[in-house]
Amino acid sequence: MAPFGLVTASVSFFAKSFNVFTCKSILPRVVHASFRNPVKCLSTQVSGPPKRPLNGYMRYVVQQKPVLATQNPEIKLMEIIRKIAHEWRSMSPEKKQPFEDAFLREKELFKVNLQQYQAQLTPEQIEQQVTEKRQRMAKRKAIRKKREATTMGKPKRPRTSFNIFMSEHFEEAKGPNTQSKMKALLNEWRNLISHQKQVYVQLAEDDKIRYKNEMKSWEDHMSEIGRKDLIRDKTLSDQKKKAAVAEKAKKAEKLKKAAAKVQVTKAKAKSKLTKTKNSVTVKKIKKT
Structure with missing residues (x-):
């Protein structure tokens, strides 16, 4: 049987990883270059908003990944990232400080560039950006929901x-x-x-x-x-409809029982009244 889903997921994952961590044209060959210059492959585009700067850890990853890849060509990308993450966790605060300082400098520059960019936007562009941000957040939420549902054992979709x-x-x-x-x-x-x-x-x-x-x-x-929250919207809608129908039937049953009770009460009152009238009639007859 073909590992179709596995192959597709693996190719997609490594493609995304490659896009995030690779920038062939500008990756520096020495560690200290990251202290002076931002990562230009992630810099601001002319027509778009400024990009957020990489934090200290991500700067360390970008600098060390090509070095480890060159030294260990047989190691897979994820293994390299794990090794870099382990090195970062083991580093002293003093060794991490240059990377953190570079991030803080770029963060301040980012704030200035962002203010300048936002100042030149029209109200229509601002509204469009708000809409796009809302759509991105909704998409991310849907992805997180899908991943969590899979973790919770959601059944696989049927195959064609x-x-x-x-x-x-x-x-x-x-x-x-x-x-x-x-x-x-x-x-x-x-x-x-x-x-x-x-x-x-x-x-x-x-x-x-x-x-x-x-x-x-x-x-x-x-x-x-x-x-x-992990259940499909269609299922939730069906459940609400069923609950509404059940509640309606329950109310109808209560009304039916109340009406029957009223009828019984009226019948008893009528029977009692009839008995009283009959009793009065009998007494009158006896007196006469």
Whole structure:
């Protein structure tokens, strides 16, 4: 079976890591260069706002990563970062101070540049930036929520028929790399006749049922432990509708019982009145 999800996640993660920690054109070759100059690959763009300066630790990472990578070409990127982080934690405050001082200097310069940038903005641009910031915060919140839900054991989404086909035939697919193999499998999938595809379509339908059942159990458990914030909005909406219907039915049942009670009370009063009238009539007859 093909490690499709693992390959995709790994490529994405290392690509992001490479973008953050790499700047080929300006990475200094000696440590002391970071004390004098900011990291220019992260500097302010002409048309955009000034970028926040790197803190002391990140400056140390940017300076030490190419050195360790050159000295240890066989070590993976994450192992290099772990080693740098361990070194930073072991450093004395005196050794960390130059990096922290560089950060503080750049922080003051950032404040000045930010004030100058904001002073030239129009009200429309300011409003647009506020909207964009709100959207970024919402996106980050959604990502954090998704990660936490995964940590809490949220079931995996159902696979499509093509995903199932690809995972079964990935190993024997022709091609020197993942991309070429996926392209070859896509062409092969398109050339399958209907009854051959039907097998994978049925497997996908079964996986949908699996996902639906597992999600119901998982969301019920999240409700029980007080983590409704991780439940899907659609499920919460359905739960509210069901609760509203149940509450309405409960009120209707109460009204029905109250009406029945009133009827019983009226019947008893009527019966008592009838008995009283009959008793009076009997007494009159006896007197006569």
